[in-house]
């Protein structure tokens with residue numbers, strides 16, 4: 001390659017890197033914005049919605065206040081705000097499944113509210129384990145509540161501590177009983193009741209509360225459960241209930257891209273009692289590749305030479321990939337067939 005061509009290429013790449021950084025500069029230069037309100041205000045805006053045909057967006061783990069995260073969330077917001085451009089179905093609101101702040105500081109909540117104000121739909125936020133409880137109440141409002149939109153009931157739980165107490169289960173079941181009057185029940189909480197990634201130190205699969213929770217969701221025919229916590233996308237099904245882990249809302253993903261560790265949000269579509277979803281993958285701002293994402297993949301490539309799975313987990317090499325999407329309905333169906 002000629003020297004002139006190389007120089008030109010370098011200038012173009014540099015210009016693209018700088019250009020990809022500009023939204024973050026604009027964000028920093030924007031002063032405090034009028035508050036978009038708290039959870040209660042967002043819910044109040046849904047009261048007049050009518051018709052069993054609508055859409056909503058689920059995101060999580062944006063961890064506002066760290067420049068890498070905010071830049072990625074800004075890019076996701078740009079895409080979210082364009083979701084209704086074909087005007088096929090109204091997008092009623094956005095749900096954030098928690099970890100709205102980098103690590104619970106006031107300035108990080110302020111950054112989150114600035115981001116939230118850029119989203120053109122009402123935003124409902126759940127509490128994550130990185131969110132200070134007092135500041136969450138001050139900035140986002142209620143931590144555990146239920147609300148309705150059209151033909152669906154949404155139950156938001158506070159499980160940032162890692163499990164649900166007996167009192168929470170009583171309240172939760174009361175809300176699930178209310179759900180009988182609705183076509184769909186959706187549950188939102190930060191920590192998933194299962195381990196979404198292999199060889200992770202965090203494992204909910206064998207926790208009593210997780211079993212109880214999943215059985216209750218099956219009993220009351222919950223349509224979907226939305227969680228975050230792991231910075232990845234994962235879909236699993238237990239007893240016919242769909243569980244979506246969507247922790248790709250901006251936080252730098254530490255899980256390999258090929259295993260679901262990519263930035264994204266989920267668009268859910270409701271058509272009476274049919275519910276479908278689409279994963280909207282959003283590539284990081286260009287400048288984040290040389291700063292972080294190339295190195296993440298390289299580290300995993302090296303690790304895969306002697307191990308596999310989560311970089312912060314155990315070291316063993318997995319020879320057979322873990323079974324994904326284990327469906328108890330199918331299991332029991334097969335079992336019954338064997339017995340007969």
Ligand SMILES: [Fe+2]
Pocket residue numbers: 061063099128130229230231247251
């Ligand atoms: Fe998180």
